[in-house]
Amino acid sequence: MFRKHFLVFVFVIIAVSSFSQPEEEKKLMRLFVLAEDNSIIDLPEGTFNLEQSLWLDGKQHVTIRGKGMHKTILNFAGQVGGAEGIKVTNSKQIIISDLTVQNTKGDAIKTQEVSGITIRQVKAEWTRGPHPENGGYGLYPVQCSQVLIDSCEARGASDAGIYVGQSKQIIVRHSKAYENVAGIEIENSLYADVYQNEATNNTGGILVFDLPDLVQKKGGYVRVFNNNIHENNHDNFAPKGNIVGKVPAGTGIMIMATNNVEIFDNNIINNRSAGTAIVSYYISENPIRDSSYYPYPNHIAIHNNTYERQQVRATSKGRMGQMFRFKLRFGKQVPHILFDGITDGQQPLQLCISNNQNQSFANFDAGNKFKQISRDTSAYNCTSNALPAVVW
Amino acid sequence: MKKFATLTLLLLSWLLLVNFNTGQQFAFAPYEHLSDYGFFTGNIKMLQPAGDVMAYDLATPLFSDYAIKDRFIRIPAGTQAVYNDSNIFDLPEGTILIKNFSFPEDFRQPEKLRKNIETRLLILQNGAWQAYPYLWNEAQTDAVYDPLGGIQHIGYINYAGKAINTRYIIPNQTQCKGCHRQGDANMQPIGIAARHLNKDFPYAEGNENQLMHWQRAGIIRIPEDTIPANAVWNSAQFSIDQRARAYLDINCGFCHNPNGAANTSGLFLHAANTNSTALGVGKTPVAAGRGSGNLQYDIAPGHPEQSILIYRMKTTDPGIAMPEIGRLQMHKEGIALLSEWIAAMR
Numbered sequence: 001m002f003r004k005h006f007l008v009f010v011f012v013i014i015a016v017s018s019f020s021q022p023e024e025e026k027k028l029m030r031l032f033v034l035a036e037d038n039s040i041i042d043l044p045e046g047t048f049n050l051e052q053s054l055w056l057d058g059k060q061h062v063t064i065r066g067k068g069m070h071k072t073i074l075n076f077a078g079q080v081g082g083a084e085g086i087k088v089t090n091s092k093q094i095i096i097s098d099l100t101v102q103n104t105k106g107d108a109i110k111t112q113e114v115s116g117i118t119i120r121q122v123k124a125e126w127t128r129g130p131h132p133e134n135g136g137y138g139l140y141p142v143q144c145s146q147v148l149i150d151s152c153e154a155r156g157a158s159d160a161g162i163y164v165g166q167s168k169q170i171i172v173r174h175s176k177a178y179e180n181v182a183g184i185e186i187e188n189s190l191y192a193d194v195y196q197n198e199a200t201n202n203t204g205g206i207l208v209f210d211l212p213d214l215v216q217k218k219g220g221y222v223r224v225f226n227n228n229i230h231e232n233n234h235d236n237f238a239p240k241g242n243i244v245g246k247v248p249a250g251t252g253i254m255i256m257a258t259n260n261v262e263i264f265d266n267n268i269i270n271n272r273s274a275g276t277a278i279v280s281y282y283i284s285e286n287p288i289r290d291s292s293y294y295p296y297p298n299h300i301a302i303h304n305n306t307y308e309r310q311q312v313r314a315t316s317k318g319r320m321g322q323m324f325r326f327k328l329r330f331g332k333q334v335p336h337i338l339f340d341g342i343t344d345g346q347q348p349l350q351l352c353i354s355n356n357q358n359q360s361f362a363n364f365d366a367g368n369k370f371k372q373i374s375r376d377t378s379a380y381n382c383t384s385n386a387l388p389a390v391v392w
Numbered sequence: 393m394k395k396f397a398t399l400t401l402l403l404l405s406w407l408l409l410v411n412f413n414t415g416q417q418f419a420f421a422p423y424e425h426l427s428d429y430g431f432f433t434g435n436i437k438m439l440q441p442a443g444d445v446m447a448y449d450l451a452t453p454l455f456s457d458y459a460i461k462d463r464f465i466r467i468p469a470g471t472q473a474v475y476n477d478s479n480i481f482d483l484p485e486g487t488i489l490i491k492n493f494s495f496p497e498d499f500r501q502p503e504k505l506r507k508n509i510e511t512r513l514l515i516l517q518n519g520a521w522q523a524y525p526y527l528w529n530e531a532q533t534d535a536v537y538d539p540l541g542g543i544q545h546i547g548y549i550n551y552a553g554k555a556i557n558t559r560y561i562i563p564n565q566t567q568c569k570g571c572h573r574q575g576d577a578n579m580q581p582i583g584i585a586a587r588h589l590n591k592d593f594p595y596a597e598g599n600e601n602q603l604m605h606w607q608r609a610g611i612i613r614i615p616e617d618t619i620p621a622n623a624v625w626n627s628a629q630f631s632i633d634q635r636a637r638a639y640l641d642i643n644c645g646f647c648h649n650p651n652g653a654a655n656t657s658g659l660f661l662h663a664a665n666t667n668s669t670a671l672g673v674g675k676t677p678v679a680a681g682r683g684s685g686n687l688q689y690d691i692a693p694g695h696p697e698q699s700i701l702i703y704r705m706k707t708t709d710p711g712i713a714m715p716e717i718g719r720l721q722m723h724k725e726g727i728a729l730l731s732e733w734i735a736a737m738r
Contacts, residue, residue, distance in 0.1 A: 105711030136681020241684030
């Protein structure tokens with residue numbers, strides 16, 4: 001009896017707080033389409049089921065704010081047009097705060113060509129949890145500058161929960177990314193500080209990648225520090241063809257082809273395959289046709305991190321899983337720090353690994369059919385100049 | 393002294409010029425009704441152009457969910473467009489581009505019982521293009537300005553005699569920019585370029601090349617050079633490669649070019665691109681998410697079924713479908729064309 005009443009009560013609550021098309025949607029769309037510079041778009045409390053993206057273009061100093069991360073919920077499960085939930089383009093000084101975007105067909109929040117974008121206390125999620133048909137990115141600033149992602153959450157993205165691409169001057173902090181393929185990814189981006197975040201139960205916790213064939217070619221000057229990166233052992237559920245689809249389950253941090261990266265003061269715990277991997281683009285086995293692309297990581301410092309892992313095998317799934325199983329054969333003693341050993345042979349490699357708790361290492365000689373797997377760290381026992389903090 | 397006089401004169405004329413220019417500025421507000429512009433004569437729903445309004449079409453048009461599109465241009469009397477061979481013509485202040493979207497009751501008799509859904513205006517005012525959507529009323533007596541667009545249910549009989557009931561999205565003012573914005577610049581028209589317009593049009597006086605007709609009407613001067621021309625996507629007079637490239641150019645190239653919104657992808661499908669990797673051949677996706685469909689390459693030569701480009705045309709899922717806006721239906725004929733093109737690649 002009590003249970004029945006409770007269910008009725010729940011239904012009433014849902015019926016009252018859930019608004020639907022088309023009047024409510026048109027009201028919200030009006031706020032975005034007709035927004036003026038120097039204004040605030042106030043989104044009311046409640047769950048709104050929307051069929052089309054909310055898109056702000058060509059505006060300056062606009063704040064889009066809800067009543068709270070758990071109070072203003074924009075649900076795009078029934079989306080028919082436009083793949084994103086919220087999209088902001090060609091704008092300056094935009095703030096998005098205090099709301100949740102759910103179940104978009106594509107990316108939850110995409111901002112492109114925005115200088116000065118702050119996303120604060122925003123959640124991007126796919127409520128069914130990990131699924132290959134979830135949208136690609138949760139929070140997705142691309143070609144932006146002065147990017148601040150603060151106190152956000154991202155869950156369920158079939159590519160990356162928090163993904164900053166082809167951008168400059170970036171801070172990602174105090175955020176949580178879980179149940180995504182990549183938790184946090186900084187790609188082809190310059191000057192990024194990623195700190196005090198939690199990345200857990202993703203396939204890979206934090207990725208720092210430089211990829212070919214892009215407009216902004218070269219990323220770097222990325223600092224990843226004071227993060228809690230633990231139990232990122234989720235099966236990779238990215239659709240194939242995407243670079244993150246190659247990331248092995250159990251990756252804490254992966255640096256691919258990026259230069260000038262400093263990883264320090266992180267807790268990197270119980271990521272079964274690679275606490276920290278430093279690899280060239282060649283490990284993806286994708287062809288490189290971009291002649292201006294530099295596929296090797298260099299000027300990397302890994303120091304003062306705490307590593308722990310249980311006695312378990314690395315993943316055996318995917319192409320990299322095969323590598324662990326048949327080539328690397330670490331058994332249950334997988335080194336925390338893995339380097340593919342592929343260098344350009346011209347420029348001297350500067351890879352410094354020092355002062356990490358429980359540090360263990362392997363250069364797995366991927367460029368030479370894994371023939372000379374080496375645990376010797378003497379060549380990497382150095383310290384390098386600290387990278388500067390990101391300021392603007 | 394003479395120098396001073398010259399300077400003063402220069403300064404004065406500069407001031408005059410500025411005054412003159414600001415005098416030309418006008419605060420434009422869109423009319424509430426489409427009929428207020430006086431574009432059409434007679435029964436407005438028949439779209440008979442009035443006076444200096446001229447109808448035109450494109451060699452290969454953008455696919456818009458099978459809507460029939462009627463296009464018109466009005467260039468202010470006494471002014472001219474300036475020709476160039478690769479980009480949008482430089483159009484004079486006050487130019488209006490008018491595009492009407494309609495569906496016939498039965499596509500096998502497209503002239504009978506057509507229902508106008510929306511009319512989009514692009515107006516060049518104070519040097520910048522602005523977009524204004526107008527929605528037709530049920531009685532088809534006029535269309536009303538609505539910056540929010542909307543979603544409508546429509547029904548018709550298709551070419552194969554099959555009844556289609558579907559939804560149709562009228563883009564809002566911001567969505568217009570999704571196709572019409574180039575880089576940091578303001579909005580741009582898409583079709584008003586030599587390669588799209590260089591074709592015959594059935595004028596009342598008979599068929600004539602559109603650019604020649606415009607020249608005769610005194611609204612543009614065409615050089616004696618060779619004028620580029622895109623293929624007609626569904627005409628056997630052109631090679632499969634020409635038809636495919638024309639289709640990609642108008643359907644994808646407005647975003648997929650080095651200055652377009654899709655430049656993040658590195659996939660460039662505009663007519664001027666000559667780099668085959670950038671065209672997608674053997675190119676891996678970057679941030680396609682599930683748009684990759686578990687496939688490796690944008691174009692896998694010889695294998696349309698393994699090409700992401702075809703995969704993204706062959707769906708209506710908004711998280712996968714390309715173009716991102718304005719397509720709720722699949723363009724079967726376009727898919728067939730590009731599949732044939734990729735299948736023939738070695």
